[in-house]
Each structure stands twice: as structure tokens, then as C-alpha cells.
Amino acid sequence: MVDIERDRANCCDRSAMMRSPAKSLGSRSPIDGRRKSWGDSCDVASGSSGSSVTTSSSSSRNPLSIAARAISSCFVTPKDRSPPSSGNFSEDNKTPSHPSATTQESFPASSQGSMRQGMGIHSGGRSEPSVMRFTMSDITKATKNFSPSLKIGQGGSGTVYKAKLGDGTVVAIKRLKKNGYQSHLRTEFHNEIQTLAQIEHQNLVRLHGFLEDQDERIIVVEYVTNGTLREHLDCQRGKVLELSSRLDVAIDVAHAITYLHMYSGWNLPLHAL
Numbered sequence: 001m002v003d004i005e006r007d008r009a010n011c012c013d014r015s016a017m018m019r020s021p022a023k024s025l026g027s028r029s030p031i032d033g034r035r036k037s038w039g040d041s042c043d044v045a046s047g048s049s050g051s052s053v054t055t056s057s058s059s060s061r062n063p064l065s066i067a068a069r070a071i072s073s074c075f076v077t078p079k080d081r082s083p084p085s086s087g088n089f090s091e092d093n094k095t096p097s098h099p100s101a102t103t104q105e106s107f108p109a110s111s112q113g114s115m116r117q118g119m120g121i122h123s124g125g126r127s128e129p130s131v132m133r134f135t136m137s138d139i140t141k142a143t144k145n146f147s148p149s150l151k152i153g154q155g156g157s158g159t160v161y162k163a164k165l166g167d168g169t170v171v172a173i174k175r176l177k178k179n180g181y182q183s184h185l186r187t188e189f190h191n192e193i194q195t196l197a198q199i200e201h202q203n204l205v206r207l208h209g210f211l212e213d214q215d216e217r218i219i220v221v222e223y224v225t226n227g228t229l230r231e232h233l234d235c236q237r238g239k240v241l242e243l244s245s246r247l248d249v250a251i252d253v254a255h256a257i258t259y260l261h262m263y264s265g266w267n268l269p270l271h272a273l
């Protein structure tokens with residue numbers, strides 16, 4: 001669920017829902033809007049020893065400095081944070097449109113809207129988060145009737161497909177297993193949608209919408225490119241992720257978890273990430 005990614009387009013993109021998914025290298029700091037550059041270091045790291053460290057940057061790249069800054073910023077109260085400049089967030093102010101979707105659902109916004117400013121959270125100028133309710137026709141078209149060729153993953157609770165919506169948006173569609181659709185699962189699903197709808201953070205995947213039709217439950221989220229964080233951490237992509245980049249990932253994950261725990265208004269258990 002963790003998507004550590006959005007702007008880290010050139011490297012470790014997915015962390016989850018950490019937009020998750022580690023979802024985007026070179027991303028802004030969730031705290032102060034700084035741009036980070038661990039995507040660059042992925043390119044620089046040599047595959048030989050894994051010990052090469054980028055020295056072009058100054059002490060700002062020193063892992064200890066980075067950690068110290070990140071940790072201290074986590075303990076700044078939200079009111080003390082400067083709101084990000086609008087320029088930093090302009091790309092996130094676009095509200096996705098899904099012409100083929102039939103209805104738009106609104107969920108109660110977190111009561112902590114003001115706290116979300118300056119935390120890498122995308123308010124998008126909306127007072128309430130909203131998600132699309134898709135039809136089965138939308139989903140079958142987008143996934144070419146759940147074509148195996150579009151399957152990109154298998155999780156514990158369902159199968160994930162890469163799909164394209166009617167407006168061209170590329171998304172990940174998670175089709176949950178059909179478990180007889182007991183009432184507690186229905187409640188669980190609704191709670192998950194409601195929670196996802198309110199998450200607006202650069203390091204977490206964004207919810208596009210959902211479908212609930214008899215025993216069919218589907219979640220449509222932002223598609224994260226460039227593979228999983230696991231693949232990058234394990235150097236499965238032929239490049240060694242240097243230590244400072246790994247530290248950046250850990251910091252991004254910490255920011256996202258801090259957000260989920262403190263600013264989204266829910267006390268999420270860690271295993272839900």
C-alpha cells in the first residue's frame with residue numbers, strides 16, 4: 001500500500017501504497033518541499049562494489065546530515081511548518097477526470113486539513129476528497145477483460161492489472177478475491193476506500209476510484225512505474241542502490257508512515273501499509 005513514488009521517475013518508483021508507493025525519486029521532501037536526488041545516485045552507483053558514494057554533492061548528501069534533518073523535521077509541529085510554495089505543488093493540483101466513470105463519491109475530509117499543508121500533502125484545492133465509482137464496463141474495457149497479459153502482480157488479497165482508463169490515464173487495478181463477500185468484508189472494503197480517498201501524500205499512491213458490484217470489489221489506484229522498491233533494494237535491476245539512497249528511501253517511508261499515523265486522522269496498524 002505504500003507508494004514511495006511520484007517524481008522519482010528514473011529509479012525506485014514504487015513504495016506503496018507507499019506511492020508507495022517508494023514511489024518517486026528526486027521527490028520533494030514531504031516536510032519542506034525540498035527536492036531530493038536519490039534517483040540520481042541510482043545512476044551513479046557502480047555495480048562493482050556497491051561502495052561508491054556520490055561526492056559531487058556537499059555535506060547535504062551526508063547520510064548522517066540527511067537523517068538528522070529528517071528526524072528533527074518530524075518533530076516540528078504542523079503549525080510551525082511553512083506551507084509549500086504553490087509552484088512546488090502545481091502538478092498535483094490536477095484533479096483526474098474519468099469521463100467513463102459514472103459517479104463521483106465524496107468522503108468526509110480529515111478535520112486536519114490545515115495540518116496537511118507543508119507535509120507534501122496534495123490538497124488540490126479541494127475541500128473534500130472524492131473518488132470515482134467505476135462501472136464493470138469501465139473496468140473490463142480498461143483491463144481488456146482482465147487480460148492475463150496486463151497482469152502485473154499478485155497480492156494476498158487480489159490480482160493487480162495495469163490498465164488504461166477511458167481518458168488515457170494509466171492506472172493499477174486491483175481485483176480483490178471473491179470470498180463470498182461476507183458483511184464484514186464489505187465493511188472492511190468501505191473503510192479501506194474511505195481511508196485511501198483521504199490520503200494525499202507524495203509518497204503514497206493516490207486512489208482513483210473503486211467498483212463494488214455484487215461480489216466484485218475493485219480498487220483503482222495510481223500506477224507506479226519502474227518496478228518495486230524490493231527490486232531496487234535487492235539490486236535486481238542491475239544497479240546498486242548506494243547507502244545514501246537507501247537512507248533517503250527509509251526517510252521517505254518514515255515520512256509516509258508519520259503522515260498516516262499523525263495527519264490523516266487514523267491510527268493505522270503498521271501491517272496495513
Ligand SMILES: Nc1ncnc2c1ncn2[C@@H]1O[C@H](COP(=O)(O)OP(=O)(O)OP(=O)(O)O)[C@@H](O)[C@H]1O
Binds near residue numbers: 014159160205221228
Ligand atoms: N500501484 C501500482 N503500480 C504498479 N504496480 C503495482 C501497484 N500496486 C501493486 N502493483 C504490483 O502488484 C503486486 C501486488 O500488489 P499488492 O498490492 O496486491 O500486494 P500486497 O501488498 O501483497 O497486497 P495485499 O494487500 O493483497 O497483501 C506488487 O508487488 C506490484 O508488483
